[in-house]
Amino acid sequence: MPEGPSIVLIKENLQRFVGHTITAVSGNAKFEKDWLVNEVLLGIKTFGKQLYLVFEKAVLRTHLLLFGSYSIDEQTKPEKSLRLGIWFDSGSIFFYTCSVKEVEHSYLTEIDWQADVMSDIWDPKKAVRKLISLPDTLVCDALLDQQIFSGVGNIIKNEVLFRIGVQPESLIGDLPTAKLNQLIAEARNYSFDFLNWKRDFVLKKHWLVHTKSNCPICGERLIRKHLGKTNRRCFYCLKDQKRY
């Protein structure tokens, strides 16, 4: 669920509640929730893996972390503990196992929206500038840096590195300019492929290396290793991905 494109899909699915008024709220989220009743959902924004529900009085910031989930119009009483439930006359939204916080409107103006790979105003040139300031960073860590590639998660990371033929332990500073530009272009491009495949429930079958055992090009065994400061799983091919 939790990488950037999945959050864009949540936004799409919740769009029908925009303009609707809250009738009740519940859940174990640790913030005062009573003010939400009678508030109108004014809009929904995403930034990377975060989803923002905008109201007049304040904004709710949700992040699904690793295990989070949500549901719309769930009929049966949930067995798992409800983090936040929002009821409208027209239906309901439930969030589970996620971080939910109340933030002020000013929080949204502080965000570097151009850093979101899914955004209409995604700025690849800005990403180049950020990357060249971090020459000693491993590419696998750089892709997961939410200040640079907001929305990119571990799946996107592995698939992007395979697509551009770069091993995860390569240093940013050792990549030729063309390869650096390819990295940035593919971070966005793959994220949109991810979005479309996820929307059609066929994401997993398009994975080329993530959780896979063998290289789809040469058939050799893939390397599976936790790497970098982020220490996240990397899947890569020694032959078809170059170590710079």
Place this chain on the structure above:
DNA sequence: AGGGTTGTTAGGGG
């Protein structure tokens, strides 16, 4: 069946 994970934050030690 049970360990690992599509992720982030807080806190502590050095």
Place this chain on the structure above:
DNA sequence: GCCCCTAACAACCC
């Protein structure tokens, strides 16, 4: 203050 490590979170997949 920065870097690095650990714990917490507590669901689901293979």
